[in-house]
Amino acid sequence: MQVTVKVNGEEYTGEIEPRLLLVHFLRDELGLTGTHWGCDTSNCGVCVVQVDGTPVKSCTMLAAMASGHEVLTVEGLEQNGELDPIQQGFMTEHGLQCGFCTPGMMLTARWLLDANPNPSDAEIREAISGNLCRCTGYENIVRAIHWAADHPRVAEPEEVAAS
Amino acid sequence: MQVPAQFEYERASSVDDAIALLERHGEEARLIAGGHSLLPLMKLRLASPEVLVDINDLTDLQRIWVESDQLRIGAMVRHADLLASAVVGEHYRILHDAERVIADPVVRNRGTIGGSLCHADPAEDLSAALAAIRAEVVIKSSSGERVVPVRELCIGPFETVVGPAEIVTEVRLPIRPGTGSAYSKVERRAGDYAVAAAGAVVTLDGDMISEVGLGLAAVGAPRFVASRAEDAVRGRRADDEALGMAAQIAADECEPPTDQRGPSDYKRALAGELVKRALRTAIARCRGEEA
Numbered sequence: 188m189q190v191t192v193k194v195n196g197e198e199y200t201g202e203i204e205p206r207l208l209l210v211h212f213l214r215d216e217l218g219l220t221g222t223h224w225g226c227d228t229s230n231c232g233v234c235v236v237q238v239d240g241t242p243v244k245s246c247t248m249l250a251a252m253a254s255g256h257e258v259l260t261v262e263g264l265e266q267n268g269e270l271d272p273i274q275q276g277f278m279t280e281h282g283l284q285c286g287f288c289t290p291g292m293m294l295t296a297r298w299l300l301d302a303n304p305n306p307s308d309a310e311i312r313e314a315i316s317g318n319l320c321r322c323t324g325y326e327n328i329v330r331a332i333h334w335a336a337d338h339p340r341v342a343e344p345e346e347v348a349a350s
Numbered sequence: 351m352q353v354p355a356q357f358e359y360e361r362a363s364s365v366d367d368a369i370a371l372l373e374r375h376g377e378e379a380r381l382i383a384g385g386h387s388l389l390p391l392m393k394l395r396l397a398s399p400e401v402l403v404d405i406n407d408l409t410d411l412q413r414i415w416v417e418s419d420q421l422r423i424g425a426m427v428r429h430a431d432l433l434a435s436a437v438v439g440e441h442y443r444i445l446h447d448a449e450r451v452i453a454d455p456v457v458r459n460r461g462t463i464g465g466s467l468c469h470a471d472p473a474e475d476l477s478a479a480l481a482a483i484r485a486e487v488v489i490k491s492s493s494g495e496r497v498v499p500v501r502e503l504c505i506g507p508f509e510t511v512v513g514p515a516e517i518v519t520e521v522r523l524p525i526r527p528g529t530g531s532a533y534s535k536v537e538r539r540a541g542d543y544a545v546a547a548a549g550a551v552v553t554l555d556g557d558m559i560s561e562v563g564l565g566l567a568a569v570g571a572p573r574f575v576a577s578r579a580e581d582a583v584r585g586r587r588a589d590d591e592a593l594g595m596a597a598q599i600a601a602d603e604c605e606p607p608t609d610q611r612g613p614s615d616y617k618r619a620l621a622g623e624l625v626k627r628a629l630r631t632a633i634a635r636c637r638g639e640e641a
Contacts, residue, residue, distance in 0.1 A: 188359055205359035205402070208389075227352045227393065229386060229457055230541075241459045247389050248460065251359045252382075252404055295456060316540050317454025 190254035194219065195263025205251050210234045212250035213260060221261035221290050232318035235291035236260050242295045244317070261290035264297065272335040273297050282331030284322035292318045296332045305336055352393035361404045365519060368405050369492050372515040375401040381517060382406075383426060383465035386457055411464070411519055414438060421523040425464025430455065432463060442523060443635055444531035444549050444628075448479040451533075454541040464518040470504045473543040473568035477504060479533055480521065481574040482549035482565030488520040489513075497522070501573050526561070529553045530636030534628040535567075536620055538611060544568040545611045548576075548600070548624035550632040552588070559588050564596065564629075569621045570605035576625065578603045588633045596629055597622035 191200045194217060201216055213219045213236065222245060225233035229247040236245045237259040264271040273293045276282065283289045292315060299306055299314040306314070311332050312325070320328060360375075362368035372379050380399035382388055383406065391397040405411070411426035414435050421441050423432065432438055433449035452458060452475050466476045467487060480500045487498050489512055500521070503510050512518060535547035549565035562584050564576040579600040586592045601622030608614045634640075 204356070206354045206356055228390060232454075232456060235456055242456050243460050244386075244456055247386050247457075249359070249382075249385070249389070249402075249404075251361075252385070252406060314455055317456040 188251060190251055192250070192253050192255075193257040195258070195260060203250055205249065207250045209236070209245035209248045209250045209253050209258070212253075213245065213258070216250075219260050219262050223287055223290060225287070230317075230319070231288075232291045232295070232315075233288050235294050235318060237294050237298060240298070240301070242291075242298045259294065261293060264293060266340075269340075271297065272338045272340050273300065273332070275338065276331040276334035277328075280327050280331040280334050282324070282328045284324050288318055288320045288322075292320070292328055296335065299332070300336055300339075304339065306332070308333075354389065354392035355395060355398040357392075357399055358401045359404065360401060361407060363407060365408060365411070365490060365517060366492075368403055368408065368517050369490065369515060371401075371403045372517070373492060375403075377514045379403055379514070381468075383462040384428065384460035385465075386453070386461045387465060387469040387471065405517070416525070419525050421525055423463055423521045423523070425462065425467075425518045425520055427463045429453070429458035429461045429463070429466075433458065441525055442479075442483060442531050442551075444479050444482065444533045444551060444632070445476075447533035448475045448535070448547075448549065451475065451535045451537060451544075451547075457541070463521060467500070467503060467521070468510055468512055468518055470506075470508050470510050471543075472507045472570065475533070475535065475544060475547055475549075475567050478547060478565035478567035478571075478574040479549040480523070480565070482551045482563035483523050483531070484551075484563050485524075486522045487518055488522065489516050490519050491516045495519070501575055504573055526553050528555070528636065529561075530632045530634070532628045532631035532635060534624045534631070536624065543611070546606065546617045546620040546624055548621060548628045550625065550628035552629065552632040552636050554588060554633065554636045557587050557589075559583055559586055559592065562596075562629075564600060564625060566600065566604055566621055566625070568606070568611070569617050570607055571600075571603065571621075576600035576603055579625065583629075588636075593626045593629050597626040600625040 223233040225231040229244045234245040378400035382402045411424040413424045485500045531551040533549040547567040551563040553561040579596040583592045583596045606614045606617035
């Protein structure tokens, strides 16, 4: 079947099997391996991407279901060559050790901050409760998300004009 | 790598279209909503539908509204939307209690109310909460619609009365003044299925329990209900004695399975305790005491 999915602002059209999961579509068909593939049972959250601005576990969604929708992966977080504050926060606060959970963590955190620019510790921990870190580096992950909350991206003048 | 067996994919554009697709493809077709119960089963090859009918475009099933003394919830309302809904919290705190402990926020962004009910997992929290509420389910087919009490929806584990060419479109919850509700669950870790869980909906007339609904999840209660416990405390004073009685009878009438979440006798004791806690909170909320 044919699908057309907008990924990180770019439209992809391709022929896929209906049973292809979104995570494998992103990794194997588009080569976007920043989205990781972990437990395969919607527990661990390393495969989290945003679909129409909402984080979902891409191992539990068919690529076919994403057709006609917009997907944001970790590769799309940076804008105009500049890292998203959430990425800068993970660097600054050492929010990763092995890095396997990091893309999913960041896409969930980006969604949290879009809805709640100043979350408490408890709100952050609740938001990322579907993203597991096997290094158990949660302290620094929470700090990284706080860092991003404290350093929001400054809207560029042309973006303001465009909107 | 877990890969579902091959199937055909169809996308429905309306409720009627979904029903027509189900009729055309016959018994081996399945609706897919959030997919967070069906896809894992398909990946394990425990389910192998030949056709999937995607109903995620049916946005008219995503509404939550109040009509003729009923709170009405569209079948495609996501768990996250139910948790975020102020009108749901105003009438049924039990649903917010339950939603807070169903899976995790990312899973709740996809999973739907109708999907949860139709999946009929014996450990499913919403089935127990909606059974306690005595909600009704609207089921549509090409020959019209029927309204079925949630308590009669599930006829066994993973089995409901919804026919092969039918679709659940809506859940209707009675709005009763003077009612309080609560849900209490014990899980091994955040986001897990319940070891045991209990929901209580209480209507008080002064100090007396005039109506009560008790739902149980994961402990083998027939149709998610502790009906003998309900009968025992209806018409009694809302005091510790009634709570203790409800707990004991509910524990007696469930049949918890022994599994990796614990032995049967532990779960039975837990079910009783959770009935007591849910009832206590529901009564306090009914009286306007914060709990």
